[in-house]
Amino acid sequence: MSVERKYDGEYCQIHVDVSNHESGIKIFSKGGRNSTRDRMGLHRALRESLKLGTEDCAIQKQCILEGELLVWNDDTRTIAPFHRIRKHVRRSGRLLGAAQDSPVTANEHLMVIFYDLLLLDDTFCARESLDKRRHRLQSLVCRIPGHADIGSREVVTFSSMNAAEELTAVFARAITQRWEGLVLKGSDDPYFTFDNSKPFIKLKKDYIPGLGDSADFIIVGGHYNTDDEHDIGMGKLWWTAFYIGCVDNKDEVCRFDAKPRIRIIGIVDKYGISKDHIVLLNRQGYFTRMPFAMSTPNFDVVLEPTQRIRPVELFTHPYIVELVGAGFDKPASTAYYTLRFPRVLKIHDDRSFGDTISFKELQEMAQNCLAMPDKAQREEKHWRERLCGRQQIDEE
Numbered sequence: 001m002s003v004e005r006k007y008d009g010e011y012c013q014i015h016v017d018v019s020n021h022e023s024g025i026k027i028f029s030k031g032g033r034n035s036t037r038d039r040m041g042l043h044r045a046l047r048e049s050l051k052l053g054t055e056d057c058a059i060q061k062q063c064i065l066e067g068e069l070l071v072w073n074d075d076t077r078t079i080a081p082f083h084r085i086r087k088h089v090r091r092s093g094r095l096l097g098a099a100q101d102s103p104v105t106a107n108e109h110l111m112v113i114f115y116d117l118l119l120l121d122d123t124f125c126a127r128e129s130l131d132k133r134r135h136r137l138q139s140l141v142c143r144i145p146g147h148a149d150i151g152s153r154e155v156v157t158f159s160s161m162n163a164a165e166e167l168t169a170v171f172a173r174a175i176t177q178r179w180e181g182l183v184l185k186g187s188d189d190p191y192f193t194f195d196n197s198k199p200f201i202k203l204k205k206d207y208i209p210g211l212g213d214s215a216d217f218i219i220v221g222g223h224y225n226t227d228d229e230h231d232i233g234m235g236k237l238w239w240t241a242f243y244i245g246c247v248d249n250k251d252e253v254c255r256f257d258a259k260p261r262i263r264i265i266g267i268v269d270k271y272g273i274s275k276d277h278i279v280l281l282n283r284q285g286y287f288t289r290m291p292f293a294m295s296t297p298n299f300d301v302v303l304e305p306t307q308r309i310r311p312v313e314l315f316t317h318p319y320i321v322e323l324v325g326a327g328f329d330k331p332a333s334t335a336y337y338t339l340r341f342p343r344v345l346k347i348h349d350d351r352s353f354g355d356t357i358s359f360k361e362l363q364e365m366a367q368n369c370l371a372m373p374d375k376a377q378r379e380e381k382h383w384r385e386r387l388c389g390r391q392q393i394d395e396e
């Protein structure tokens with residue numbers, strides 16, 4: 001298996017036509033959207049790494065490449081967090097949701113990580129094995145640090161005795177390096193499968209119970225959407241998605257029994273909550289529902305003006321839930337971090353606001369998770385043990 005780093009950027013399919021000097025590059029994003037113009041900032045890196053217009057160019061006619069668009073920071077010499085992409089990429093000509101982020105800095109620019117080659121001149125490479133495609137890719141692409149590169153990977157022989165150990169070591173290193181995860185692909189597999197099965201396996205730590213970034217949050221209200229109600233298929237519902245928040249003034253709540261200020265920081269939709277939990281919240285929430293208000297007898301609500309979240313109804317007695325996410329991210333137009341792809345693990349019935357994560361604690365947790373570890377070796381060992389299911393005794 002080819003065990004590849006999963007890059008946390010935006011998918012790109014790059015079409016190159018060398019006979020067309022003017023507009024020989026076309027870029028498509030997920031879903032086939034033409035983002036050639038929106039991703040103008042990537043054209044130079046593509047030209048240079050493929051040596052277009054020079055005698056050294058290995059493309060005679062055309063090629064189709066797959067890769068990931070990312071932002072590189074020259075100062076830290078690392079890939080910048082996902083949310084920085086909004087600063088550099090336009091959506092149909094406009095920069096969206098970038099108002100609250102810090103501005104583009106001169107030391108940041110777009111980069112591309114290539115990971116597959118589907119067509120080269122008259123050769124339909126997508127039918128070839130991954131190893132062969134990778135080989136071709138390596139002779140096609142000139143690596144330019146911070147601008148264009150080939151995805152990093154390791155090959156693990158799954159038939160060998162110590163395959164599990166090897167994969168564990170790679171995965172532990174990936175987590176310690178703050179990678180989004182791994183993608184496992186068969187080295188002999190073609191790009192296409194004929195039975196509609198996915199030709200790869202994504203591996204992220206939050207896919208393994210107990211290893212994701214989790215904390216207790218508050219479900220403060222609900223939102224309804226007809227299409228989602230239909231998709232959920234559990235009959236008539238009051239709410240199909242739920243607003244999550246955390247307490248802004250946890251200290252005062254714990255020490256002086258102050259009225260909680262709940263900051264709404266996101267939403268859990270049908271993808272992040274089981275049907276049973278949706279039904280439970282609909283049944284119980286019905287008895288405590290109230291129209292949205294910034295101030296209620298039990299708590300106040302904090303909503304950032306730039307947020308696109310608009311709750312429809314609140315619960316007079318909010319629910320405390322354990323959420324797990326795939327790391328942290330800054331939503332569009334906000335200056336704070338929140339869980340990425342939040343999912344409800346558990347609805348608690350024995351917890352109070354004081355037991356939940358405060359807004360400040362959430363920001364600290366996100367920063368710690370995103371920062372590179374001080375003691376990488378120690379952390380890597382710790383993850384190897386956790387992945388093997390061995391409980392850490394000295395866990396804090």
Ligand SMILES: *[C@@H]1O[C@H](CO)[C@@H](O)[C@H](O)[C@H]1NC(C)=O
Pocket residue numbers: 023026034035036037
């Ligand atoms: C994609 O957009 C580019 C630039 O706007 C344009 O030249 C090209 O013809 C478009 N291609 C397709 C297939 O729509």
